[in-house]
Amino acid sequence: MSGVVADVLGALNWTVLGYVVVLDAVVLLLVVAAARRVLAHRRWSGTEGHDQLFASPLTPAVSVLVTAHDEEARVLDTLAAALAQRYPAFEVVLVDDGSTDGTFDLVARTYGLVPVTARWSADLPVEGEVLSVHRATTGDPLTVVRKVGVGRPADxxxxxxxxxxxxxxxxxxxxxxxxxxxxxxxVRPFVEDPLDVVAAGGVVRTLNGSRLERGSVLEPGLPKRWLARVQVLEQLRSALLSRAGRTGAHALLADSGAFGLFRRDLLLELGGVDPRSATGTADLVVALHGLLRRTGRPHRMVFVPEPVCWTTVPETWEGLGRRHRRRSQGLGQLLWKHRRMIANPRYGAVGVLTLPALVLLEVLGPAVEVLGLVSVAVAAATGALDRDLxxxxxxxxxxxxxxxxxxVVAVEEFTSPRRSGRRDLPALLVAGLLRNVGFRQVHAWYRFQGLLLALTRRDGRAERRGLRAEPPRPVGAGTVHGGHPSSRPAPRRT
Known part of the structure; x- marks a missing residue:
């Protein structure tokens, strides 16, 4: 092999090594910063102040917006938990987005849905035709919308x-x-700073392997499959620690994916969620940053380092690949759409820090890792690899x-009293090892595929398929695997 080729392979090998080390070192610094914020938050966290918020006339009412496409296996648990919120005034609006399974029929039977005349509060454009609007007759503050699905959750x-x-x-x-x-x-940040806080998010945890009854997580647990356990660790790292660490620099994109709280007037000012976006609320929070910085309005997006939501993760490589290809594709489209904000001081820390970091670590990173792995394989096959080095x-x-x-595991163990840490700690430590040997490399390949899709698909349509995951462990004779409780919680009043 010529010296030039050997030098190129060596440079590639060093590049991928440097990327891996720099990425983990940066995230480690964010973990340390996050740990300090989490510990400070614990001084007023938990249930302290909840009674005052519940009784206060200043606590704003909330509309919970749930979007569902072929979610027959989970929709009753989602609605049971949403309708059982301990909150003074709220409503739940469920949109059945073109489901082809029994999602609507199941909800209709459980909550006694009847058709009603829609009372529209806004006129945002919706591509999929609205077929009907229904209200619950059980006393629950539930409205259900049936519409034609167009492959875009934002619609x-x-x-x-x-x-x-x-x-x-x-x-x-x-x-x-x-x-x-x-x-x-x-909602607490909105009550404490009603003028400047425009969005808030919280910790989203993995539901797989937990004990669930009637939409209530009775005992957090770990999934049985190691692929899902590694994702538990990934979720702790990215959703809790990285986002909490960026809050201190006012560089937070307060989007936890499955859950977010926003000021409705600002969403309407934006014209709603961009229907072409494959990232949904992630695009929404970037757009909010851009709008408020351009108009010179002070604002804060807050991350509350408390578990507020539970969701399932895929337990097969096929499901994992589908999810991360979609996310990476959406991220590429998001960064292209908001490219004028990248490295632009006009947009503050988000423009100067967060978006460039996403480009370097989330867009270029998968390409660097995949290219580096290929170069290592070629160097090993041709004898150009110094095996000892x-x-x-x-x-x-x-x-x-x-x-x-x-x-990450240590911070989680110290700050999260709900998880049975001593029992789960060894498994999480082993998952940390597996994350770096095998999972990370395959994950990079999926993300790289998603970026290629972002270059070829322009309309932002997301693949809509159900998530196959190990069901939570039910308790009680009245609960069935798959999340169909045999009885509903008592109706709530607003």
Missing amino acids: AVNAALNLARHRLVCTLDAGAVLEPDALLTV AVVLAGFALLVGISLSTT
Whole structure:
């Protein structure tokens, strides 16, 4: 092999190593910063202040917007948890976005739905035709919209916004399960700073393997499959620690994916969620940052480091690949759409720090990792790889990655009293090892595929398929696997 080719392969190998080490080192710094914020938050967290918020006339009413497409297996748990919120005034608006299974029929039987004349509160454009609007006859504050699905979840969110009546709106994926005090927990920043706070998010945890009854998580647990356990660790790292760490720099994109709380008037000012977006609320929070910075309005987006929502993760490689290809595709489209904000001081820390970091680590990163793995394989096959040096470098990268995972687990163990840490701790530590050996490399390949899709698909249509995951462990004789409780919780009044 020529010296030039060997030099190129060596440079590629060093590039991928440097990327891995730098990425983990940056995230480790965010973990440390997040740990300080989480510990400070614990001084007033938990149920302290919830009674005052519940009784206060200043606590704003909330419209919970749930979008569902073929969610028969989980929709009753989602609605049971949403309708059982301990909150003074709220409503739930469910949009059945073109489901082909029994999602609507199941909800209709459980809540005695009857058709009603829609009372629209906004006129955002909705591409999929609204077929009918229904109300519950059980005393629950539930409205259900049936519409034609167009393959874009954002279209369903806009349909729900057109019916929402309250000052704050909570976006929630069907299949997600709220904690009983979720709204009280996340609304607190809006009550404390009603002028500047425009959005808030909270910690989303993995539901797989937990004990669930009637939409209530009785005992958090770990899934049986190691692929899902690694994703538990990934969720702790990204959703809790990284976002909490960025809050201090006012560089937060307060989007936890399955759950978010927003000021409704600002969403209407934006024209709703961009229906072409494949990222939904992630695009929404970037657009909010851009709008408020351009118009010179002070604002804050807050991340509350408390578990407020539970959702399932895929337990097969096929499901994992589908999810991360879609997310990476959506991220590429989001960054292209908001490219004028990237590295632009006009947009503050989000423009200067957050968006460039996403480009370097989430867009270029998968390409660097995949290219680096190919170069290592070629160098090994051609004899150009110094095996001793490769072992040392790979061991160093593995050590940094394991240190990051161990730190994440330690912070989680110290700050989350709900998880049975002593029982789950060994499994989480092993998952941290597996994350760096095998999972990370396959994950990079899925993300790389998603970026290629972003270059070829322009309309932002998301693949809509049900999530196959291990069901939570039910308790009680009246609960069936798949989330269909045999009885509903008592009706709530607003």
